[in-house]
Amino acid sequence: MKTIALTVMAIALTSAWSYAAAPTHDYVGVTVCKMCHQTAKNGEQFQKWQASKHAQAYKTLLTPEAQKIAEAKGIKGKASEAKECLECHETAYDAPASQLGPKFNKEDGVQCETCHGPGKDYMKMDIMKDRAKAVANGLTLLSVSDGSAQKFCETCHNKKSPTFKEFDFKKMWAQIAHPVPQK
Ligand code: HEC
Ligand code: HEC
Ligand code: HEC
Ligand code: HEC
Numbered sequence: 271m272k273t274i275a276l277t278v279m280a281i282a283l284t285s286a287w288s289y290a291a292a293p294t295h296d297y298v299g300v301t302v303c304k305m306c307h308q309t310a311k312n313g314e315q316f317q318k319w320q321a322s323k324h325a326q327a328y329k330t331l332l333t334p335e336a337q338k339i340a341e342a343k344g345i346k347g348k349a350s351e352a353k354e355c356l357e358c359h360e361t362a363y364d365a366p367a368s369q370l371g372p373k374f375n376k377e378d379g380v381q382c383e384t385c386h387g388p389g390k391d392y393m394k395m396d397i398m399k400d401r402a403k404a405v406a407n408g409l410t411l412l413s414v415s416d417g418s419a420q421k422f423c424e425t426c427h428n429k430k431s432p433t434f435k436e437f438d439f440k441k442m443w444a445q446i447a448h449p450v451p452q453k
Pocket of ligand 3: 349352433
């Protein structure tokens with residue numbers, strides 16, 4: 271009896287462990303993506319992101335307006351340090367510091383890796399050029415046409431946002447689209 275109980279426990283522990291050890295990838299920061307994603311030929315994804323409000327999402331939390339919103343919600347301390355705000359205004363807000371590379375900067379707000387996954391293991395040229403390999407190394411490919419992109423946007427663009435009014439996906443996507451030009 272005791273052996274069985276111990277075996278069951280061991281299995282339970284092993285599966286809990288393997289869950290926790292599921293492959294994780296480190297964040298590298300948007301300046302690393304910029305190296306290859308800033309040319310006109312590739313579609314200037316970096317510049318398009320930089321001109322978007324996502325690039326300001328963290329800095330917004332430093333404004334008096336944000337502080338007022340936080341106080342109204344009963345948050346003690348700074349909005350820019352509150353989990354209740356950072357979860358949507360920063361990339362990797364809950365990742366341990368050990369997973370943030372030297373170029374990662376939380377002040378970059380909602381950057382590429384929020385939507386495409388932490389880049390350390392897929393950012394190398396030979397992997398990036400092979401879609402299947404990139405995905406196996408942590409690249410998240412959302413799609414506008416199958417609805418997965420909209421679903422992902424709505425994990426932040428929803429009523430939990432204190433300033434939320436509505437989310438019109440088509441209009442909002444048009445503001446941040448960053449396609450690779452057709453050859
Ligand atoms: C060393 C150069 C390089 C770096 C660094 C790099 N990429 Fe790429 N990336 C590429 C190339 C090349 C492609 C293929 C483009 C094409 O198909 O025309 C690509 C494709 C992509 C795609 C489209 C994949 C597909 O199959 O549709 C995404 C998304 C992407 N990169 C995101 C990122 C993100 C996010 C970062 C930073 C974490 C990053 N890349 C860093 C070179 C790079
Ligand atoms: C991690 C959370 C998060 C995700 C995911 C996210 N956003 Fe955002 N988005 C924000 C935040 C925060 C702001 C406000 C930034 C600011 O003004 O400081 C914002 C602002 C915007 C704006 C500017 C709105 C304005 O008032 O000018 C657009 C457009 C936008 N997002 C589109 C999208 C789309 C499209 C998607 C999905 C493909 C998406 N967002 C996914 C957090 C997110
Ligand atoms: C569920 C995700 C989410 C949470 C949590 C969240 N925000 Fe936001 N925030 C957004 C999004 C998305 C936008 C842009 C569109 C909108 O207003 O819904 C935004 C916009 C803002 C803006 C307006 C920026 C502008 O350009 O006018 C301020 C200020 C702001 N948030 C402050 C806060 C503060 C302070 C907190 C914490 C108390 C917080 N947010 C929590 C998602 C969130
Ligand atoms: C708010 C989420 C979001 C952010 C931030 C974001 N992307 Fe994307 N990206 C997407 C979505 C969604 C798609 C898929 C578009 C589609 O289905 O047409 C995409 C597509 C791409 C593609 C492929 C385009 C094509 O035509 O094949 C590349 C390359 C890319 N992103 C790179 C980047 C880089 C580099 C950054 C940062 C500088 C970035 N993205 C920031 C959501 C995002």
